Structures are given as structure tokens and as C-alpha cells.
Amino acid sequence: MPSAARKRDLPTIPDVAGRAGVSTATAARALGGYGSVSATARQRVLDAATELGYRTNAAARSMITGQTRTLGMVVADIENTFFAQVTRGFTDVARAAGFDVILVNTDERIESERAALTVLQQRRVDGIAVTPASSTSSEHLRAAHDTGAALVLIDRRVRALAVDTVTVNNRAAARTLVEHLIAAGHRRIGLVSGIADVVGEPAGHRHITTVDDRLAGYRQALTAHDVAFRPELVCLGDFHRDAARANTVTLLGRPDPPTALFATDSTIALGVLEGIRDLNLRVPDDVSVAAFDDADWMNVVRPPLTVVAQPVYDLGAEAARLLTARVLGHDGPPVRRVLPTRLIVRGSIAAPAAVRRGRSS
Amino acid sequence: MPSAARKRDLPTIPDVAGRAGVSTATAARALGGYGSVSATARQRVLDAATELGYRTNAAARSMITGQTRTLGMVVADIENTFFAQVTRGFTDVARAAGFDVILVNTDERIESERAALTVLQQRRVDGIAVTPASSTSSEHLRAAHDTGAALVLIDRRVRALAVDTVTVNNRAAARTLVEHLIAAGHRRIGLVSGIADVVGEPAGHRHITTVDDRLAGYRQALTAHDVAFRPELVCLGDFHRDAARANTVTLLGRPDPPTALFATDSTIALGVLEGIRDLNLRVPDDVSVAAFDDADWMNVVRPPLTVVAQPVYDLGAEAARLLTARVLGHDGPPVRRVLPTRLIVRGSIAAPAAVRRGRSS
DNA sequence: CTGAAAGCGCTAACAG
DNA sequence: CTGTTAGCGCTTTCAG
Numbered sequence: 001m002p003s004a005a006r007k008r009d010l011p012t013i014p015d016v017a018g019r020a021g022v023s024t025a026t027a028a029r030a031l032g033g034y035g036s037v038s039a040t041a042r043q044r045v046l047d048a049a050t051e052l053g054y055r056t057n058a059a060a061r062s063m064i065t066g067q068t069r070t071l072g073m074v075v076a077d078i079e080n081t082f083f084a085q086v087t088r089g090f091t092d093v094a095r096a097a098g099f100d101v102i103l104v105n106t107d108e109r110i111e112s113e114r115a116a117l118t119v120l121q122q123r124r125v126d127g128i129a130v131t132p133a134s135s136t137s138s139e140h141l142r143a144a145h146d147t148g149a150a151l152v153l154i155d156r157r158v159r160a161l162a163v164d165t166v167t168v169n170n171r172a173a174a175r176t177l178v179e180h181l182i183a184a185g186h187r188r189i190g191l192v193s194g195i196a197d198v199v200g201e202p203a204g205h206r207h208i209t210t211v212d213d214r215l216a217g218y219r220q221a222l223t224a225h226d227v228a229f230r231p232e233l234v235c236l237g238d239f240h241r242d243a244a245r246a247n248t249v250t251l252l253g254r255p256d257p258p259t260a261l262f263a264t265d266s267t268i269a270l271g272v273l274e275g276i277r278d279l280n281l282r283v284p285d286d287v288s289v290a291a292f293d294d295a296d297w298m299n300v301v302r303p304p305l306t307v308v309a310q311p312v313y314d315l316g317a318e319a320a321r322l323l324t325a326r327v328l329g330h331d332g333p334p335v336r337r338v339l340p341t342r343l344i345v346r347g348s349i350a351a352p353a354a355v356r357r358g359r360s361s
Numbered sequence: 362m363p364s365a366a367r368k369r370d371l372p373t374i375p376d377v378a379g380r381a382g383v384s385t386a387t388a389a390r391a392l393g394g395y396g397s398v399s400a401t402a403r404q405r406v407l408d409a410a411t412e413l414g415y416r417t418n419a420a421a422r423s424m425i426t427g428q429t430r431t432l433g434m435v436v437a438d439i440e441n442t443f444f445a446q447v448t449r450g451f452t453d454v455a456r457a458a459g460f461d462v463i464l465v466n467t468d469e470r471i472e473s474e475r476a477a478l479t480v481l482q483q484r485r486v487d488g489i490a491v492t493p494a495s496s497t498s499s500e501h502l503r504a505a506h507d508t509g510a511a512l513v514l515i516d517r518r519v520r521a522l523a524v525d526t527v528t529v530n531n532r533a534a535a536r537t538l539v540e541h542l543i544a545a546g547h548r549r550i551g552l553v554s555g556i557a558d559v560v561g562e563p564a565g566h567r568h569i570t571t572v573d574d575r576l577a578g579y580r581q582a583l584t585a586h587d588v589a590f591r592p593e594l595v596c597l598g599d600f601h602r603d604a605a606r607a608n609t610v611t612l613l614g615r616p617d618p619p620t621a622l623f624a625t626d627s628t629i630a631l632g633v634l635e636g637i638r639d640l641n642l643r644v645p646d647d648v649s650v651a652a653f654d655d656a657d658w659m660n661v662v663r664p665p666l667t668v669v670a671q672p673v674y675d676l677g678a679e680a681a682r683l684l685t686a687r688v689l690g691h692d693g694p695p696v697r698r699v700l701p702t703r704l705i706v707r708g709s710i711a712a713p714a715a716v717r718r719g720r721s722s
Numbered sequence: 723c724t725g726a727a728a729g730c731g732c733t734a735a736c737a738g
Numbered sequence: 739c740t741g742t743t744a745g746c747g748c749t750t751t752c753a754g
Binding site: 723724725726727728729730731732733734735736737738 | 739740741742743744745746747748749750751752753754
């Protein structure tokens with residue numbers, strides 16, 4: 001006997017069929033809910049199955065049907081509330097449609113993402129949802145798609161991939177938020193964002209569309225209002241709060257510090273607030289703060305944060321809808337779903353001190 | 362052709378074997394990494410596999426081996442940071458050991474939990490981790506365990522089930538925290554907690570061990586310091602912030618309101634802070650606050666919250682270690698792992714106003 | 723070290 | 739409506 005724990009043998013269709021006194025085919029039909037079975041036969045089979053504690057063997061079934069009723073969900077980090085909410089939306093809809101979900105974290109590492117895709121292919125999942133770690137490295141995604149798995153991209157786009165996508169208009173949303181800052185009188189607006197370079201790829205490129213787009217929106221807002229773009233006010237670290245905290249301290253320590261800070265997601269916002277506190281500065285008196293994503297705690301900090309909220313749960317839910325539709329046979333050109341965002345004005349923005357003192361910038 | 366999307370046929374072992382010019386057995390051995398294969402044969406097979414884009418069919422393999430290399434993770438709600446962190450710890454260790462994880466949310470509903478267990482049995486997962494929705498309804502857990510799936514309980518115990526468990530000492534931790542409150546001079550301490558009754562079970566019972574234990578710790582602390590236990594200061598709602606918020610407003614609206622509030626988890630703490638704000642009260646001047654779980658935002662609110670921190674990630678990680686060990690053949694009596702907690706004193710606790718004014722209670 | 727052959731548990735024709 | 743018969747793709751004896 002091998003060292004592996006012996007999985008007790010569960011009853012099989014022949015077992016059930018025998019007990020019910022019918023053929024395996026009839027038992028299978030009753031159990032599987034397909035074909036036609038007389039009411040009496042069905043009942044006998046179902047009773048026998050219950051008595052025996054029969055459980056369909058999903059692997060055996062999927063070998064024949066070619067479907068696993070399983071979906072893959074590939075995210076950077078489930079500990080991040082954004083991904084947790086996306087995943088919740090995704091699993092809720094998937095489950096309602098009869099699909100189970102295998103969850104994989106990549107930590108933004110393209111290598112992990114590749115490995116994840118391989119595993120999911122081995123499992124022959126019917127579909128895969130990905131928040132891609134790179135907008136340029138996509139051969140592994142295409143390969144998985146080519147082998148027949150439905151594919152949907154969430155939150156981030158991949159230009160070279162013509163598949164269903166669920167995003168928000170990050171550029172427009174960021175622009176709106178920054179314009180709000182400008183309207184309050186800010187001219188020096190710092191941007192603290194996530195990853196610039198993807199681990200495993202050549203440095204010096206911004207590879208995640210959300211970062212690119214939010215940065216683009218930021219620049220658009222500045223340009224539209226004749227505010228100079230200063231590269232030194234843009235800090236790209238990673239998606240963890242500590243980097244954001246350090247970047248914030250650096251930014252605010254400049255001789256000519258920004259009067260407002262734009263955090264491009266809620267985790268970064270946490271770091272930004274910590275950095276501000278490290279310097280014993282106050283929001284919004286010393287520095288205004290605006291962020292992307294409306295996390296649950298943002299209305300509890302003092303002052304509450306002005307944010308652009310995005311429908312995070314729906315991002316995942318809609319992705320699952322698209323994906324299950326494809327799996328169930330829907331055919332058609334790639335769908336690009338763009339969900340609406342909403343500006344929520346709260347107390348974290350004030351006019352810069354200079355303006356308040358009457359010295360218009 | 363059926364309406365279902367056709368999954369392109371991936372190459373199989375015969376395909377690879379043919380291209381490599383060996384038998385299917387040899388190809389399978391090389392691909393599966395078992396038995397003995399000559400170096401040359403192995404290389405030819407591996408090359409052929411790469412050229413063909415061969416991917417092992419996990420279902421076919423597991424039909425024979427009896428192992429799926431899949432684990433189930435059943436949590437109440439992945440959106441809750443606690444479960445998200447647990448899940449991260451769990452998946453990290455599982456992945457490192459070569460196991461994939463199927464995630465299921467139950468929303469604390471025992472019915473969902475039963476359904477989840479059934480699904481996981483159908484998939485013949487090798488092991489299941491559960492944060493059980495009830496400490497008493499456990500037949501479905503036992504049933505799954507009896508059919509051969511390894512089982513580990515996380516965070517919450519189930520008395521009637523002799524399986525591996527990873528928890529913290531909730532009673533001791535709660536007691537420590539409440540004693541800290543008492544030491545600060547508090548005598549009327551409100552407790553705001555999660556679910557009391559489990560959906561789908563008769564009302565009037567508290568069925569989740571974490572709630573029970575934290576409440577027990579609270580009472581122990583009171584008793585040990587001759588503080589009267591007042592049932593009306595204990596509010597059991599559900600695990601969502603809105604209930605906690607409402608309960609907080611109710612508690613603080615009493616003629617004889619508590620001078621301190623104990624929130625039994627971080628989501629509830631959020632509701633407690635909102636409730637306090639609804640009443641325009643200040644922490645800690647008007648009311649002190651202490652909580653279970655050190656969420657990422659707790660150090661960013663003003664004042665930062667005093668908490669009992671538990672090693673949430675490790676709860677999941679250790680569970681995965683225990684589970685994979687069982688799957689890999691470890692045999693032995695159930696392991697009850699109790700991880701350490703830590704009191705983190707921050708600024709949310711002050712002496713009650715009456716004490717500060719010199720009118721000792 | 724390698725190959726042939728027998729299934730794992732189930733579904734899918736195909737007869738009856 | 740029901741039963742018989744092939745396999746799905748892989749691993750595993752068992753020979754050679």
C-alpha cells in the first residue's frame with residue numbers, strides 16, 4: 001500500500017444500478033438528468049443513490065463531456081480588497097451558473113501567471129478570468145485561449161488580445177478626479193501609483209493599463225487646465241502600501257512639495273495617509289488627498305477621502321456572465337464592457353494653503 | 362454539433378508517443394515522471410510534447426491515481442479581509458505543495474456549506490478546509506471526511522468533529538483585551554459581535570465558537586475584576602458593518618451607555634466607528650474602542666485602534682500544511698494547533714470621562 | 723528499459 | 739423507455 005491516504009471507494013453507477021435493479025445506462029440517465037427515464041425507474045435509482053451515498057465523479061464525467069464546469073480566476077493578490085471583491089462577484093455568478101472556481105494568485109509576477117495558465121489548461125477549465133500582470137506579455141494567455149478555454153480580462157486590458165474584457169474608463173475617471181483637485185486650486189499634484197515595471201520583463205516600461213490610463217487621465221487634466229506636468233511628482237512604486245508610504249514621504253519632502261496627492265488605488269491610499277502622518281502633516285489643511293477605489297474604511301478615516309468609486313464586485317460578476325455565456329456556446333465578436341465610475345466628494349480636499357492665504361498661485 | 366463551445370482537441374499521449382516514436386507507456390512515463398525511461402527516450406518524448414503543446418489531462422490522471430491534487434476552501438465571505446488573508450495563506454502553501462484550490466463562499470449559510478461540501482466531494486478533492494458556519498451542524502462535514510477527504514477546520518471549532526484544527530485562543534485574547542479596558546477604568550463595556558443564530562437553524566443559540574469564546578473571555582474578565590455582567594450591553598447582530606453600526610447607536614443611546622466598546626472583528630469595528638460618528642461622539646474622549654483583528658486601516662484612523670492581533674495568514678498557511686500532510690499520507694490523532702495572539706495598545710482607549718473628572722465609579 | 727493491454731467511472735451512440 | 743457497448747486519456751500491471 002502506498003503512503004498516500006487511501007480515499008475510501010465511493011459507490012459508482014454500477015453499484016447504484018445494481019441496487020436499483022436497472023442497467024448502468026438507466027441509472028446514469030437518472031443520476032445525470034439527461035435522456036429519458038421512467039418516473040419509477042428514476043425514483044428507484046435516486047433512492048438507491050441516496051442510500052449508498054452516491055456522488056457523481058466529476059472527473060469521469062468531464063472526460064466524456066469535454067466540460068469541467070470549472071473556471072479559473074487568476075488575480076494578483078486575493079488579500080487586496082479590490083481583487084477580493086472582484087473574486088466575490090465572479091464566484092457568485094459562476095456558482096449560480098453551476099461552475100466552480102479555482103483561485104490562483106500571481107503577485108503580479110508574469111512567471112506565476114504563466115504557470116497558473118498551464119495548470120488551468122491541464123485541468124481543462126472551461127474558462128479563465130485574468131487580471132493580467134502585463135499588458136504586453138500575453139502569449140500564454142493567447143495560447144490558453146487557442147486551446148479552447150474561454151477567456152475574459154478583468155480590470156486591465158491587453159491590446160494584442162481580442163477577447164472579452166470588463167474594465168472601467170480609468171483615464172476619464174482619473175481625469176475627473178484630478179480636475180476636481182485643480183478646481184480646488186491645486187497646481188502641484190503628486191501621483192502615487194503602483195507598479196511600473198513588471199517583474200520578469202525589461203525595465204523602463206509601464207505595462208499595466210490601469211496605471212497607464214490613470215496616469216494619462218492625470219496628464220490630460222493638467223494639460224486641459226494649463227497646469228505643467230512635472231515628472232518628478234509622479235511616483236511609481238509597487239502595489240504595496242510601504243512603497244506608497246515611502247514615496248509619499250519623498251514627495252512631500254521636496255523643496256517644492258505637492259499640495260495634493262492622488263493615490264491610484266485604496267492600498268496605496270493607505271500608504272499615502274501613513275506617509276502624511278509620518279511627516280506630522282494634516283489632511284486636508286497641509287495636503288489634500290484623493291484616491292481611486294472606495295474602500296470600506298475610507299469613510300471612517302478623518303477626514304473621509306474623496307474618491308472615484310468603481311463597481312468592483314460588478315467587474316467580477318460581469319466577467320463571469322461573459323465567460324459562462326461563452327462556455328455555454330455564445331459566439332460573437334469580443335465584448336468590451338466598460339462599467340461606470342462615480343466621483344464621491346468627501347472632506348479630504350481643500351484649497352492649498354497658499355491659495356487660502358490669498359496668494360493665488 | 363452541440364451548442365457548447367467546442368474545446369479544441371489537445372494532443373494526447375498517443376499523439377506524443379507517435380511523434381516521439383515510442384509506445385504510449387514510455388511516453389506516459391516520461392511525461393508523468395514515474396517509472397524508468399532512458400534518457401534518450403525521455404528527451405524525445407519531452408521534445409515531441411513541447412512541439413505539440415501537450416498538456417497533461419488532469420482528469421484522466423486523477424481517475425487512475427485517485428488523487429486530484431485539489432483542495433477545497435470553504436469560507437463565509439472572501440470579501441471579508443479576514444477570510445481573504447486566511448485564503449491567501451492557505452493557497453500559498455497549497456500551491457507550493459502542488460495543490461490547486463477551489464474557493465467557495467457560504468455567507469455563513471449552513472445550506473450553502475452543505476452544498477459546497479457536496480460539490481467538493483463530487484470533484485473528489487483530496488482535502489477540504491472549512492471555517493464552519495456552525496459549531497453544531499456538522500454531519501455534512503463528517504460525511505465528507507468519512508468518504509476520504511482530509512479535513513481541517515480554521516478559526517472555528519466543531520466539538521463533535523475530531524479533525525485537525527487551527528485556531529487562536531479566542532477566550533484568552535478577548536479576556537486580555539477586556540482586562541485592558543477594565544484597567545483603564547471602564548466598568549460599562551459594550552460588546553458588539555457577529556452572528557448569534559445561524560441561518561437555517563433554530564434561533565436562540567450561539568453557534569460559532571469564535572463568538573462564544575470571545576464572549577466568554579469578556580465575561581471572564583468582568584468576573585475576575587468584580588464588574589457586573591450586563592446582558593443588555595452585549596449586541597449580537599451579524600458579521601456586516603451595518604448591523605454593528607446600528608447596534609452601536611443603540612448601545613450608546615442607552616440612558617446608561619457603555620464607556621467602552623469591544624468590537625469582535627475588524628468589519629464590526631468599522632460599523633462601531635460609524636455608529637460612534639453618527640452620534641457625533643469622539644474616540645477615546647467620549648467612548649473607548651477596542652477590537653479583535655488588526656486590519657490594515659486600523660493604524661490610519663484617528664486615533665489608531667487598540668486591538669488583539671491574530672496571525673490570520675498563518676491560520677490559513679498552517680491549515681494547508683496540516684491538510685497536505687494528511688493527503689500525503691500522514692496519519693495520527695487530530696492536531697489542534699492554537700496560534701498566538703498579541704495585544705497591540707494604541708490610542709483608542711482612555712479612562713472614562715467620569716473617572717477623568719475624579720468621580721471614581 | 724520498453725511495450726501491450728486492461729481498466730478508472732462515466733456518457734453516448736445505437737439497438738431493441 | 740431501456741440496455742449494450744464503446745471508448746474519453748491516462749496509469750499500471752505484466753511480459754519481454
